[in-house]
Amino acid sequence: MPDLMKGITSFRGDVFPQQAALYRQLAHEGQNPQALMISCADSRVMPEAITQSGPGELFVCRNAGNIVPPFSTMNGGVSSAIEYAVLALGVRDIIVCGHSECGAMKGLCCPHLLEPMPNVAAWLRHSHAAHSVVTQAYPQGLTEPELIRAVALENVLVQLDHLRTHPSVAAKLAQGEITLHGWFFDIETGGVLVYDGEKRGFVLPRDGDDLPVAIKGRLQPQLAAQTPIAAE
Numbered sequence: 001m002p003d004l005m006k007g008i009t010s011f012r013g014d015v016f017p018q019q020a021a022l023y024r025q026l027a028h029e030g031q032n033p034q035a036l037m038i039s040c041a042d043s044r045v046m047p048e049a050i051t052q053s054g055p056g057e058l059f060v061c062r063n064a065g066n067i068v069p070p071f072s073t074m075n076g077g078v079s080s081a082i083e084y085a086v087l088a089l090g091v092r093d094i095i096v097c098g099h100s101e102c103g104a105m106k107g108l109c110c111p112h113l114l115e116p117m118p119n120v121a122a123w124l125r126h127s128h129a130a131h132s133v134v135t136q137a138y139p140q141g142l143t144e145p146e147l148i149r150a151v152a153l154e155n156v157l158v159q160l161d162h163l164r165t166h167p168s169v170a171a172k173l174a175q176g177e178i179t180l181h182g183w184f185f186d187i188e189t190g191g192v193l194v195y196d197g198e199k200r201g202f203v204l205p206r207d208g209d210d211l212p213v214a215i216k217g218r219l220q221p222q223l224a225a226q227t228p229i230a231a232e
């Protein structure tokens with residue numbers, strides 16, 4: 001792995017010295033990232049590059065398909081990362097970021113590709129709802145690339161729904177202290193589509209636009225048990 005070896009020596013010798021004070025501060029004072037980003041493990045998707053974030057700015061959790069298992073189904077790395085980011089680090093924004101040309105979404109759409117990979121197939125069951133939405137609610141006749149792209153976009157929304165099943169996230173949403181974002185990175189163009197929960201669609205924000213959000217915490221807490229029950 002000569003390239004990786006070259007990379008770590010170059011980082012240590014050329015890059016790190018320019019940011020040594022920042023790393024020293026982060027080492028002594030701890031991290032205070034502004035957001036948790038859950039993205040695909042795909043090597044072409046680089047959360048820090050897409051958001052132009054530096055050390056200490058982004059808490060990142062990556063896996064095949066940018067999946068968030070629903071809280072009750074498994075206790076694993078993603079659940080732990082969410083809980084830690086929300087409760088220990090106090091992040092106020094969580095981003096689920098899908099992307100174009102996603103191999104996981106392709107596997108979801110072409111199950112025969114997953115036959116030699118039973119673990120991947122089992123993991124992708126957390127995205128089956130996205131596949132069902134596209135195959136049953138979208139117009140018929142999509143080409144395979146269109147199908148995979150649509151599933152990848154819907155998968156972002158499915159994973160946002162799963163996020164809300166995590167108690168730490170649900171409680172912060174009820175207190176208006178957290179905001180959920182759904183993004184989609186287009187590898188070929190470098191564009192990031194952002195889900196606008198009010199418009200119910202993905203938009204491409206322009207420079208200077210306010211960042212659309214998928215799910216806002218309740219700004220004026222309205223708790224179910226405190227809402228007057230209307231008479232029939």
Ligand SMILES: [Zn+2]
Pocket residue numbers: 040041042064065066099101102103104105
């Ligand atoms: Zn992917």
